Amino acid sequence: MIRLEDVRKVFHQGRPDELVAVDGVSLDISDKQVTVLRGPSGSGKTSVLALVGCMARPTSGRIHVGDREVTSLPEHFLTEVRRRTFGFVFQEFHLVRGLTALENVMLPAYPLGGSRKQLLSRAQALLERFGVGGRARERADWLSGGESQRVAIARALVNDPMVVVADEPTAHLDSKLSASFMGVVDALRSEGRTVLIASHDPIVHESEVVDRVVTLRDGRIVDEAL
C-alpha cells in the first residue's frame, strides 16, 4: 500500500512565478493493482508520480510506502528505497544515447553491486521477454519508438521492483503499440506488481487492465473511479 497524506508540492515558493503543482492530495494506492492518474496537462499527474517514486520531496504532507514513511528519510535512505522499490518508465524513455539497449537495461543495477554475469543474463532475459532480444547490441539511438519503450520497460524491471511507475508511456506510440503496452501492464499486474501510470490517453485509462482511475485537475483529486 502506498499512502499519500495531504501532500502539497509548490515550485518556486514565495516567488512571483510560484506554482502549486499538487494541492492537498490524499490517496491510497493498493498493492498489486493498476492505478491510472488522469487529467489535462498541468493537472499534477507527473508531480504526483515523482513524489510517490521518491524522486521529489513534497512541500508538506507525508507519503508512506508499505509500512515506511519515506518523505522524511535522509537522502541516502531514500535513494535505497527508490532503487529497490520502484521501476520507472519515462515519457521520453530517457535511454542513454551511445549505449546499447543491453547496457541501458543494466544501468540501474550497477549501484546495487552483484555479479555482472548474472546481471547480463537477467538484462538479456528481460529484453527477450519484451521481444527486443535481437536488438540488445544495438545503440539506443537506432531503436524505433516502440523498441525504445520496451527497452525502457525492461530497464524499469531490472532491479525487480514491486512498483512500476510510468509517466505518459503511450504518448509517442500509435494505437497498436499502445494496446501492446497495456498487455505488458497486464502481465506486470499478474506477477503481483503494483503499477501506477500517469496518462491522458483513453487507450490507457479505458483499458480493462486498469483497476482504478484517479482524475486530477489543478493539483487536486476531482474524481476517483474503480
Next chain:
Amino acid sequence: MILHPSVLALVGSALLGGGLLVYSSWWAARVLLRWDLSSGSELQVALERRTYLVSTILAYVLLFELASLFLFVFTADSMAPLFTGAMCAAGSLRASPYGYPALMLQTAGFAMASLWLVVNRADSLGYDYPLIRYKYGFLLVLTPVLLLEMGLRVAFFLDLKPDVITSCCGSLFGARGRGLGSDLAGIPPKVAAVAFVALLAGVILAGLHFWATGRGGWAVGVLALVLLPTGLGAVVAWLSPYVYELPTHHCPFCLLQREYDWVGYPFYGALLGGSLSGVGVGVLMPFRSIPSLAGPLPAYQRRLAAFSVWLLVALGVLVAVILARSQLRL
C-alpha cells in the same frame, strides 16, 4: 597586523567560519524548538531539507577548524624570527596577551568539533534523525566557544607588532619558572612517563577489547579522555628533553621545527586523533539503545575504536623511536 599568507588564511577562515556557524546555529535553534518528525507540516519538511545543508556546512567548517589548530601553531612558529626573544611558537604566542588564550580555546574547540563530527556521523546512520536534538543542542554550546576562539585568533593577529620583546620557550617552560608551562616542566619525568605509557597501553587494550567484543566502550572513552591532557603534559615533563637531548629544555613547540624533523606534527596528530576517536566511542554509548541505531552504531563505534588503536599504536612507536634515537638518559 603582520601580513603573512597563513595569517590571512586564518583570519579569513575565522570570519567566514564564524558567519557560517552563526547561520547554522540559527537553524539549529529552530530545529530544537520546532522539530516534530510525526508532522508533515511545511516547516517540518523544510527543516528536514535544511538539516542536510546545515550538516554539510558544519562538517566543512569544523574540518577546517581541526586543520586550523595546526596551521595556527605553524604560523606562530614561523613568525618567531620577527619577535625579539622568541625562538619558536611559544614566544610568538607570548607576544600578545591573546596568544595563549586563543591556543587554549582552539585546542578545546578542536576536541569539541571532533566530537560533534562523530555525533553528526552517527546521526546520519539512522533513518529517523535519531541524534538531531543532541547534535544541534551540542552545536549551540560549541558555537560560542568557536566564535570566542575565532575572535581571539583575529585579535591575536591584529595585535601583533614586530618590535615587541617577548619571552623564549626556555623561560616559559623552565622548571624553575612560574605558570602552567613551568608547573608541567616541574613534574618528575618518571611520573609523567609512567602515567602516559600506562594510559596509552590502557586505551589500546580497551580499544582492542571493544573492537573484538563490542563491550567496554565506556572504559575506552574515559581512558582516552584522561590520556589527552596526560599526553600533552608528558610532552613537557618527560618526552621533549629526549627530542632536544637537553634535560632542561621542555618546550612543546620546538618539536614542530625542522631541526627536530617536525616530529611534533605526527605526535600531536596521533595523540589528538587517537584519544578523541576513543572519547567518541564513549560519547556514543548512551545512544546504542535507540532502535534505528541499534544495527549501525556498534559497527561505527568499532571502526572508531580501531582508528583510535591504530593511531595510538603509531604514537607508541613514534615515542619508542624518539627514545631509542636520543643520546639523553634521564
